[in-house]
């Protein structure tokens with residue numbers, strides 16, 4: 001029961017888990033019960049959370065940066081795509097190939113990674129879906145052509161249909177990379193299927209018939225087959241270091257199979273659909289095993305000597321989460337985010353300069369990949385110490401905006417369980433009385449039960465949502481602080497000095513910041529909707 005509820009969004013979990021008191025709590029948070037005039041007059045008086053009066057100009061600067069940086073991030077992505085991107089033109093990069101970074105030494109990232117390529121193209125698909133921009137479409141089409149030849153390229157992981165799809169990276173001219181590497185990596189085909197399926201859906205919404213899209217299904221299917229056959233087999237993690245079974249990998253595999261089930265039925269491929277359905281259920285069950293009840297967070301790799309804390313947990317929720325399985329706002333993801341940030345806060349000296357007094361709760365800091373990281377990014381100085389990464393810092397912001405969106409759209413109020421108490425308590429004012437509390441639910445089996453509840457529309461609930469939003473902004477402000485005025489972002493920023501280091505103009509840095517800014521836009525929309533709702537009374 002506990003595990004089942006943990007996989008569900010917090011709102012459903014509550015109804016399922018604390019049955020004995022559910023009625024009581026449900027009554028106390030029902031919308032019909034919140035006609036408290038004082039609360040609504042308080043809400044009306046709130047200035048917009050997007051432009052607080054005291055820090056008006058700082059907020060205007062930040063808003064301007066968000067808009068400039070999202071444009072520059074998009075340009076930064078395009079600059080690394082062959083054949084004509086500004087950073088790669090004339091260097092024999094095949095059309096549609098996404099180069100990880102223009103850096104060719106210390107480190108050499110001048111390759112096409114299947115994972116980075118799929119994640120990056122997903123951002124282009126979102127842009128195309130929104131704008132219908134035909135030059136963006138042309139780049140995606142070139143990527144699609146390149147997927148076809150990549151899938152048919154024999155490589156050290158194997159041949160087509162014999163494991164070759166698990167190959168993590170290729171030369172930029174399309175040839176197999178034959179050097180020693182951490183292979184296979186089993187997240188690539190799943191991520192590629194997710195991207196191709198979302199492209200297919202975008203084309204459908206823009207009027208394409210299903211019959212005209214068979215060429216995409218022909219590329220999606222081998223990736224789904226690979227995913228469905230190998231999800232239980234060990235491989236290397238997304239950081240290419242650990243061999244084993246990984247949360248991020250399983251999350252994107254689950255999502256690919258879930259989407260794959262629908263797509264195969266659109267193409268009347270019923271047998272495949274049933275098979276993906278069964279395998280998806282298997283992955284869903286398997287995902288439960290990444291929860292470590294003693295540590296109180298998810299672990300990225302099973303049976304690892306490491307702590308298990310990893311920004312990859314959040315990336316798993318961002319790229320593989322669904323409403324029913326570890327969405328960004330689920331208690332277990334938020335508990336893991338809290339533990340990761342608490343570690344990173346004291347890990348890097350640079351984070352001390354970023355700390356400042358705040359009445360609004362915890363402050364944001366630079367986030368690295370995982371506590372034990374010693375990869376310095378290929379630089380020759382301080383070459384055995386890990387650093388904070390742009391993409392990991394942006395990923396925390398992204399996850400928090402996801403939580404804000406969910407809280408703002410929920411009408412069940414704020415429900416805090418033992419799993420998320422460490423996260424929420426710093427956002428609560430000490431004087432306020434909760435509308436509901438039950439501290440009896442502290443045994444291990446009931447840690448996901450609500451121990452504190454606040455009504456929707458109450459001062460406390462609204463203030464916490466607003467504070468979390470500002471906290472999320474803090475992580476993007478860290479990104480702003482360590483990037484340069486031209487919008488460039490490398491892979492890392494120095495743990496001591498804060499200056500950029502590691503591969504320059506990393507495609508994934510741009511993608512992750514762009515993704516966080518887009519998620520922020522959704523969070524703002526949700527908050528505005530919520531305000532409009534409460535102002536109705």
Ligand SMILES: *[C@@H]1O[C@H](CO)[C@@H](O)[C@H](O)[C@H]1NC(C)=O
Pocket residue numbers: 074078133134135136
């Ligand atoms: C389409 O996207 C490209 C690349 O971002 C951009 O240069 C161009 O201005 C866009 N076209 C339109 C019509 O918006």
Ligand SMILES: *[C@@H]1O[C@H](CO)[C@@H](O)[C@H](O)[C@H]1NC(C)=O
Pocket residue numbers: 296418421439441442451
């Ligand atoms: C929550 O669980 C922790 C164990 O992880 C325990 O130490 C703590 O007392 C619990 N707190 C509440 C309020 O239940």
Ligand SMILES: *[C@@H]1O[C@H](CO)[C@@H](O)[C@H](O)[C@H]1NC(C)=O
Pocket residue numbers: 486487488504505
């Ligand atoms: C920063 O980005 C600009 C383009 O936006 C580029 O011309 C410049 O070379 C970049 N600087 C570095 C250090 O990469």
